[in-house]
Amino acid sequence: MRVTLKDVAKAAGVSTATVSHVLNGTKSVADGTRERVEAAVDALGYRLSQPARTLRTGRHRVLGLLLPDLTNPFFPALAKAVAETARKLGYGLMLSESGADSQSESQALAAIEQRVDGVVWVPEAPHPQHLPYRPTVIIDRVGPELAAFDSVSSDHQAGGRLQARLALELGHRRIGLLAGPADSISARSRREALCEALGEVRPEWIVEVPFSLELPSEAVERLAGSEATLVIAANDAVAIGALRVLKAHGRRVPQDVSLIGFDDIPWAALVEPPLSTVRQPVQAIGRRAVELLHRRLSGQGGEPEHLVLPVEYVERGSVIALEQEAAAI
Template sequence: MATVAAAAGVSGQTVSRVVNGSPRVDPETRDRVERAMADLGYRPHRAARALRTGRSHTIGLVVTTLATVGNSRMLQATAEAAAERGYALMLVTARDSVADAFTRLAEQEVDGALVLNEASALVPAVERPAGLRLVVVDAPADSGLVVVHSDHAGGAAAATRRLLAGGHATVHHVGGPEGSFAAAERERGWREALQAAGVDAPPVVRGDWSAEAGYLAGEALATASAVFCANDQMALGLLRALAESGRRVPQDVEVVGFDDVPEAANFRPPLTTVRQDFAALAHRAVELLVAEIEGEHADPPASTVVPTVLVSRSSTR
């Protein structure tokens, strides 16, 4: 580090700030230091730095599954957000036990962890290792944890209002699985929009986020004229079921999904859906976690809500 400082004509403290991604370095100086590091072949030694600072600059990511589109997109977005802050990412699956996942992370001496979606519901019931800082994605604001989540309810309400505007007597809902915070919030937004319009809510058709569940829901929704699906994958299955039964979308049935997966614009017809900003969600979660790790937030916000946007395509009139 001293050699880099001499080559760049700066202090060792400035090189340290550049290495650690501190914003307190002007762009010209940062560029000069980074050029010197490249010319000299300098690489920070992560193990040595951990011994000196007491931090590993590694954060954990706890998931129950990567089979869902939301979790896989969050993994990519979180990895990118962590790298931008100079942190490595360690993935741990918690299919059987979140407590075991926390133990494994503590053994690897991570500085903190993000917990995603379905795994978040399991956190309050377990004791986490002392000093393990946590931020959870998709959990109630009153859970006693630092929480980040999309505006699931607001997006669902916007989708429902859009369908009601087509003059339908009601809007049916293909909901996500029991116990999912995101599914419950999207169902809440749907119910509140119907109630505000003075419309009775029909029974929810429950699914498991898969396209197959949406396809199976088609039989229960044989007479529906407007359907809000809790995610795009179930909407995809529903579109197939409707096509096979001879019902046209959007002429006979209007359909709205949730997530705005990249393929949604290429469904047949292209799907009207609620867009989650996975990049913003991951960046905010990583920002809060790193702030806790580095002592930047003495009192972090209990809950941060990331806005959603209704994207109009051809599955609605």
């Protein structure tokens, strides 16, 4: 026989309304009561009818996550954090990849909005053609067009300053910069803060690259022939791509050239040498984004919140000091 809401209420010793509040997250319930209801649900094997609940409440209890590129190792880590928090708050998760152009992104956003209550979105296009009509939290790339939405991002300016301070403290004056795309707000913020913090020290060369392991020919040529003692990469994927190029051209890291990334993806600790990098708090970013979205879906209004989370330097084996130059600072 099919287990009903009344069966769960009877087993837990509560009303059917209380069971509904626990399952749908529509009202705060005491921890002890919640635990009894959840235990009864598990014991009886009760399962909600999602189509019926959607018709009744107008809500799917599903969140959307729209990411630009699932091949970038940072994004699966972010998706995991979003999924874990969504599950704890009683939501399912629908994941979609937006693609690299504004039209594909607009189509992906329009499609996912039809099936979810709210969206966590990492925009790809610098000027989105389509703005969400569902409650939405923006991660990382918050341009002027998206300032009306809640957002969570790392402190990219602080990350750029951190890379610059590290370079100067370790005595590096010949610096190569593999900068991210100019239309990426986060990459541009890091680049501008880095160059400003370097002061009179100017990078010997700057090459814009995609956030990818595969580097364009200009970047390969610079890495192979440059006398830079430190290369700063747009993210860890770019840094690992640079590490491969340097090794292929007989240049040792860090003995011949130091290398620093950004993100602290899982691969960063696995390459040889392990990659020194600036860590984004990916778990906290995903968690706070879902929590902000949940608040909006729970009816809390107010001005949009823009959370900026701190970054930190992770020292591994790809960066060393230039002793003579460092002593001269």
